[in-house]
Amino acid sequence: MKYFILKTLGFTIFLLLFLEIIIRILHFYNDVPLRMIDDYGNEKWVPFQEGYFYTGTKKETVSKYRINNFGFNSTLNYSFNHSDTTKIGLFGDSYIEGFNQDVDQSIGIKIMNKIPIICYEFGFSGYDFASIIHLIETNESKFKVLDRIYIYLNNSDFNRSTYTISNHQKERTNTLISTIYRNFKFLMFLNHNGYIKTIKEKFRFHSKNIDKPNYKIHNINQLINNSHIDWSKVIFIIDSSEIDSLIIQKLNSLAKVLDITNIFSKSKYKTNFGYDKHWNNHGRSLISDFIIRNENNYIQY
Amino acid sequence: MLFNSFDFLFFLPTVFILYWFVCNRNLKYQNLLLLISSYIFYGYWDWRFLGLILLSTIVDYFVGLKIFNNAKKNTAKKWLILSIFFNLGLLGFFKYFNFFIDSWVDLMTGMGFPITYTWTLNIILPVGISFYTFQTMSYSLDIYNKKLKPTKDFFGFAAFVSFFPQLVAGPIERASNLLPQILHKRTFNYDQAIIGMRLILWGLFKKIVVADSLAPIVNDIFAHYDQYNGGILLLGAICFGFQIYGDFSGYSDIAIGVAKLFGIHLMTNFNFPYFSRNIGEFWRRWHISLSTWFRDYLYIPLGGSKVSIPIALRNVFIIFLVSGFWHGANWTFIAWGFYHAALFIPSFLNKKNRKYITTNTDHFFPDYKELINIITTFLLVTIGWVFFRADNISIAIDIIKKIILNFDFSIYHHPENRRMIDYIFAVSIMLTVEYILHKKHKIITYFNKYQYLRYSLYASLVFAIFIASSEHKDVSFIYFQF
Numbered sequence: 001m002k003y004f005i006l007k008t009l010g011f012t013i014f015l016l017l018f019l020e021i022i023i024r025i026l027h028f029y030n031d032v033p034l035r036m037i038d039d040y041g042n043e044k045w046v047p048f049q050e051g052y053f054y055t056g057t058k059k060e061t062v063s064k065y066r067i068n069n070f071g072f073n074s075t076l077n078y079s080f081n082h083s084d085t086t087k088i089g090l091f092g093d094s095y096i097e098g099f100n101q102d103v104d105q106s107i108g109i110k111i112m113n114k115i116p117i118i119c120y121e122f123g124f125s126g127y128d129f130a131s132i133i134h135l136i137e138t139n140e141s142k143f144k145v146l147d148r149i150y151i152y153l154n155n156s157d158f159n160r161s162t163y164t165i166s167n168h169q170k171e172r173t174n175t176l177i178s179t180i181y182r183n184f185k186f187l188m189f190l191n192h193n194g195y196i197k198t199i200k201e202k203f204r205f206h207s208k209n210i211d212k213p214n215y216k217i218h219n220i221n222q223l224i225n226n227s228h229i230d231w232s233k234v235i236f237i238i239d240s241s242e243i244d245s246l247i248i249q250k251l252n253s254l255a256k257v258l259d260i261t262n263i264f265s266k267s268k269y270k271t272n273f274g275y276d277k278h279w280n281n282h283g284r285s286l287i288s289d290f291i292i293r294n295e296n297n298y299i300q301y
Numbered sequence: 302m303l304f305n306s307f308d309f310l311f312f313l314p315t316v317f318i319l320y321w322f323v324c325n326r327n328l329k330y331q332n333l334l335l336l337i338s339s340y341i342f343y344g345y346w347d348w349r350f351l352g353l354i355l356l357s358t359i360v361d362y363f364v365g366l367k368i369f370n371n372a373k374k375n376t377a378k379k380w381l382i383l384s385i386f387f388n389l390g391l392l393g394f395f396k397y398f399n400f401f402i403d404s405w406v407d408l409m410t411g412m413g414f415p416i417t418y419t420w421t422l423n424i425i426l427p428v429g430i431s432f433y434t435f436q437t438m439s440y441s442l443d444i445y446n447k448k449l450k451p452t453k454d455f456f457g458f459a460a461f462v463s464f465f466p467q468l469v470a471g472p473i474e475r476a477s478n479l480l481p482q483i484l485h486k487r488t489f490n491y492d493q494a495i496i497g498m499r500l501i502l503w504g505l506f507k508k509i510v511v512a513d514s515l516a517p518i519v520n521d522i523f524a525h526y527d528q529y530n531g532g533i534l535l536l537g538a539i540c541f542g543f544q545i546y547g548d549f550s551g552y553s554d555i556a557i558g559v560a561k562l563f564g565i566h567l568m569t570n571f572n573f574p575y576f577s578r579n580i581g582e583f584w585r586r587w588h589i590s591l592s593t594w595f596r597d598y599l600y601i602p603l604g605g606s607k608v609s610i611p612i613a614l615r616n617v618f619i620i621f622l623v624s625g626f627w628h629g630a631n632w633t634f635i636a637w638g639f640y641h642a643a644l645f646i647p648s649f650l651n652k653k654n655r656k657y658i659t660t661n662t663d664h665f666f667p668d669y670k671e672l673i674n675i676i677t678t679f680l681l682v683t684i685g686w687v688f689f690r691a692d693n694i695s696i697a698i699d700i701i702k703k704i705i706l707n708f709d710f711s712i713y714h715h716p717e718n719r720r721m722i723d724y725i726f727a728v729s730i731m732l733t734v735e736y737i738l739h740k741k742h743k744i745i746t747y748f749n750k751y752q753y754l755r756y757s758l759y760a761s762l763v764f765a766i767f768i769a770s771s772e773h774k775d776v777s778f779i780y781f782q783f
Contacts, residue, residue: 001321001489001491003491004489007495014756014760015759015763018756018760018764019760019763019764022760022761022764028768057769057771058720060718189767193767193768193771195767195771199307202307270718273718274717275717275718275719
């Protein structure tokens with residue numbers, strides 16, 4: 001028995017080493033950029049990082065990213081200059097961030113290639129409505145130049161009534177923890193493929209209210225009551241097939257709402273990767289065309 | 302609880318440590334631990350159905366004693382009938398009630414007497430009911446046939462009925478094999494434990510890397526069978542063949558491996574069936590615990606093959622039809638059983654059904670005749686899987702028609718846009734390893750000799766499991782529904 005346990009432990013150590021080496025050799029991990037929390041408490045990427053991101057468990061897609069001077073994935077460095085050119089801001093989570101696609105094929109670039117405007121992209125994995133409101137409010141002076149603010153939201157973005165930086169967010173921006181994490185590629189592999197999340201969820205308490213529309217509407221009310229955003233500039237982008245109608249009504253009462261459901265459901269081609277629910281190149285083209293059609297209502301050529 | 306879940310990853314080492322380090326001095330404590338662990342394992346799915354296992358345990362425990370204590374054959378027989386009625390009644394109610402009602406309504410409607418009001422119930426099928434009811438029945442039958450003496454140790458008997466590695470999907474153990482092991486002190490055997498660990502790893506590979514990965518392809522092709530040509534439908538049937546083999550034999554390997562960790566030897570359930578050279582050999586290698594159960598408790602009591610040819614043919618049909626029906630309350634399973642009976646009959650009449658009893662290990666690669674036999678048997682079995690997988694018989698017939706009449710080589714795109722080559726690679730690895738084991742090739746000795754070569758292979762399998770598992774987490778086993 002003693003020998004069996006020792007041998008099992010020995011094999012476990014060998015296994016960890018083997019997996020670490022093979023994951024490094026085959027590059028089955030992501031060069032996820034370093035995170036930071038800025039002076040206003042916004043979580044962002046540390047500026048000026050470049051690398052490759054893979055999508056799919058078997059590296060089905062490899063894409064290039066570039067973090068700009070403002071901490072977001074974009075080929076543009078943001079200057080927020082006052083000029084006559086129309087400027088729009090695109091806010092959202094990983095769907096807007098677009099690590100799954102080369103950065104020079106981002107939604108913003110696709111828009112700018114077709115119409116003469118400047119598109120600032122503020123997508124960040126894990127951003128919800130509270131994070132976006134906080135980002136806009138704390139950068140009010142810079143974002144004044146934006147003519148319109150597009151916010152992409154989905155059903156899971158309304159689970160908070162106030163914005164706070166969680167311990168988890170603090171931990172992952174901590175240099176020491178981050179360095180340790182980055183040096184264990186097997187750990188990065190486990191994290192990227194959802195194993196760590198699965199284990200965490202086993203021990204996490206879930207609020208029973210989290211899926212109730214009224215709970216989400218309460219959160220939206222709390223967030224907008226405490227904000228000073230100019231809602232006339234805001235345009236929400238949603239998929240009505242995935243958001244409760246009561247929430248859509250609430251968003252409609254606040255600002256203009258654009259629904260992408262039809263353009264996606266009528267598409268002849270797949271709009272996501274299949275093995276990953278994020279939009280593929282075609283999906284991004286549909287979104288950018290959708291925004292362009294809306295912008296054409298405002299722009300005078 | 303699933304073998305391929307995180308919960309089991311914590312559950313197994315905990316039970317193992319308690320079993321060998323805390324309860325090891327007392328057999329009763331060990332059995333009690335096995336019983337409690339088994340109930341937790343089963344209760345994880347739905348604790349309400351634990352009552353059924355307990356009831357089945359109590360009934361057969363007392364029936365076993367009654368059969369043994371009654372010297373009169375007639376009275377003993379009555380007790381045996383009670384056990385059979387109870388277990389089959391349990392199975393009939395939970396598994397077949399709605400099927401019988403629906404079939405009755407269809408029959409009456411077909412005869413011109415439409416029935417508008419039906420009495421079907423919204424019944425949940427308890428996981429593994431077909432397995433543990435057969436296991437408890439074997440206990441009463443073995444006592445009746447004087448092959449076994451009943452036990453008075455209730456907890457030991459309850460641990461035998463609910464032994465968690467094989468509770469929900471077999472192997473269906475005979476009381477004469479498993480019960481004595483439960484009732485006698487076990488000692489830890491290093492070699493057996495290592496074999497057990499290897500079986501667990503290989504079972505997980507077959508389940509996660511092969512079966513679960515092929516599932517989206519199979520589901521897509523069978524769901525949209527009307528949109529695909531015969532070539533792709535054949536691909537779907539072949540993929541299902543590998544899926545069900547990976548799933549079920551993977552489960553059996555894990556179950557046997559886990560049992561070995563607890564010092565218990567379970568019977569082999571699969572013996573490389575896809576390398577069979579005729580249907581008779583296939584059935585000696587596929588789901589062995591079920592086919593031998595039916596052989597011993599149904600086929601032989603009916604007279605087996607040592608009767609007139611018409612009666613023997615009847616017996617063959619009965620055993621195949623019942624075997625099909627055991628799998629589920631659907632005519633597709635009966636058709637599957639009938640199809641296999643029809644395949645088996647010619648070799649049975651020519652007395653060639655026992656032609657291939659042993660594996661030919663003289664040469665590694667098969668000669669052309671052996672190869673043709675293996676491929677033909679595999680294709681025939683694959684056509685049978687269409688009945689097994691299709692939602693109803695008319696769909697199964699449509700699919701087979703298209704495979705024969707509308708065959709075309711065309712490219713199939715994975716429903717999740719994944720690379721198809723990855724799945725071909727996974728299946729090839731499974732077949733290569735199993736073929737080497739099947740032929741007992743000398744390469745096995747190299748692996749036994751060089752530890753780092755062996756460890757690297759194991760670690761590669763773990764890596765493949767990690768990769769495949771992140772695509773489809775905690776996928777249930779197909780045979781849980783039976």
